[in-house]
Amino acid sequence: MDDVEESKLIGLSQQGSVDAFNALIECYQKEALKIAFRILGNLSDAEDVCQTAWMSAWKSIKNFRGGSFRAWIFSIVANACRDELRKRKRKRNMETSIPDCPLPSTDVLTDDIVLTREKVEAVQKALLRLPYEQRLAVILRVYVDMNYKEISKVMKCPLGTVRSRLNRGLHRLRDLLRDGECL
Amino acid sequence: MKTWFKRFYKTECSRTREQLTSYLDGELGAKELQELELHLKSCRTCREEYDSLRQTIGLLRQMPEVSSERTFRIDEKNVTTKPGDRKLLILYRAVAGVAIILALVCIGDFGHLFMPTGESPLGGYPWLVRGIELGLFVILGALGLRILIHLFRRRK
Numbered sequence: 268m269d270d271v272e273e274s275k276l277i278g279l280s281q282q283g284s285v286d287a288f289n290a291l292i293e294c295y296q297k298e299a300l301k302i303a304f305r306i307l308g309n310l311s312d313a314e315d316v317c318q319t320a321w322m323s324a325w326k327s328i329k330n331f332r333g334g335s336f337r338a339w340i341f342s343i344v345a346n347a348c349r350d351e352l353r354k355r356k357r358k359r360n361m362e363t364s365i366p367d368c369p370l371p372s373t374d375v376l377t378d379d380i381v382l383t384r385e386k387v388e389a390v391q392k393a394l395l396r397l398p399y400e401q402r403l404a405v406i407l408r409v410y411v412d413m414n415y416k417e418i419s420k421v422m423k424c425p426l427g428t429v430r431s432r433l434n435r436g437l438h439r440l441r442d443l444l445r446d447g448e449c450l
Numbered sequence: 451m452k453t454w455f456k457r458f459y460k461t462e463c464s465r466t467r468e469q470l471t472s473y474l475d476g477e478l479g480a481k482e483l484q485e486l487e488l489h490l491k492s493c494r495t496c497r498e499e500y501d502s503l504r505q506t507i508g509l510l511r512q513m514p515e516v517s518s519e520r521t522f523r524i525d526e527k528n529v530t531t532k533p534g535d536r537k538l539l540i541l542y543r544a545v546a547g548v549a550i551i552l553a554l555v556c557i558g559d560f561g562h563l564f565m566p567t568g569e570s571p572l573g574g575y576p577w578l579v580r581g582i583e584l585g586l587f588v589i590l591g592a593l594g595l596r597i598l599i600h601l602f603r604r605r606k
């Protein structure tokens with residue numbers, strides 16, 4: 268989808284066209300799910316969060332004032348993920364039985380992977396151990412190929428902050444993966 | 451001289467370390483890039499650091515793709531009736547039902563269905579009882595009908 272087509276769809280959505288909005292969902296859902304899954308480490312939670320995010324995007328599409336729609340929608344997804352993490356934290360405070368790091372769900376593994384399952388789990392676990400801001404920055408960079416400027420729009424922070432979050436996040440991941448003998 | 455040299459190199463290394471991620475992401479300015487590459491050529495520690503970060507990114511990128519069978523399309527029905535509205539709808543229906551039943555009770559009593567002998571507390575003033583009942587019938591009936599019409603229109 269090119270920019271002209273996208274802004275047309277956005278305009279139509281703002282006038283209340285569900286079909287136009289669904290075309291936008293079609294376009295960005297795959298990436299939205301990637302982000303949510305890597306942040307939460309669990310497919311069904313990621314799906315729920317995406318559903319919530321799209322619904323709240325639809326409700327607030329009238330407030331979208333131009334700029335990058337991709338950054339706008341990813342920021343809504345990221346916020347929905349953060350809400351989910353807060354919910355988990357509250358839950359965990361009440362029932363101590365929930366483990367610190369939820370294991371990545373194994374139903375996403377495909378046959379043609381290069382990594383062993385242990386390694387996949389270790390990497391996802393390491394990601395989950397990063398502080399939220401660092402995790403989000405790394406995920407936006409690695410899994411949806413955003414550049415620093417785009418990341419700064421999603422995270423609503425200056426470029427320097429993106430730089431340092433990514434740097435700290437990557438170093439931390441490296442250390443965690445080394446400890447887990449993945450590197 | 452030696453310690454000064456060491457300290458200089460230390461800051462050079464720590465600065466390099468701070469910039470390695472940006473370097474890997476292709477987000478360094480021309481001048482910084484040149485300085486960093488020059489330092490990497492001369493410093494083994496930083497080169498090792500660079501390799502380990504590059505491997506980390508490589509590992510992250512090798513993670514299997516995730517996909518979902520679910521559809522995330524927004525349903526026209528969900529959009530016109532939000533979940534909050536549904537509760538309100540039930541409340542509306544209940545109020546309409548109660549209002550119409552009360553209206554029927556009033557009109558029933560008006561025709562002496564419930565008190566055939568007319569022994570009501572205001573028995574001495576039957577016209578007053580009938581008046582109140584008629585008034586209630588009109589008000590409650592109108593309320594019930596109004597809500598029903600509102601609900602019917604909304605469905606269309």
Ligand SMILES: [Zn+2]
Pocket residue numbers: 462463464466489493494495496497
């Ligand atoms: Zn060095």
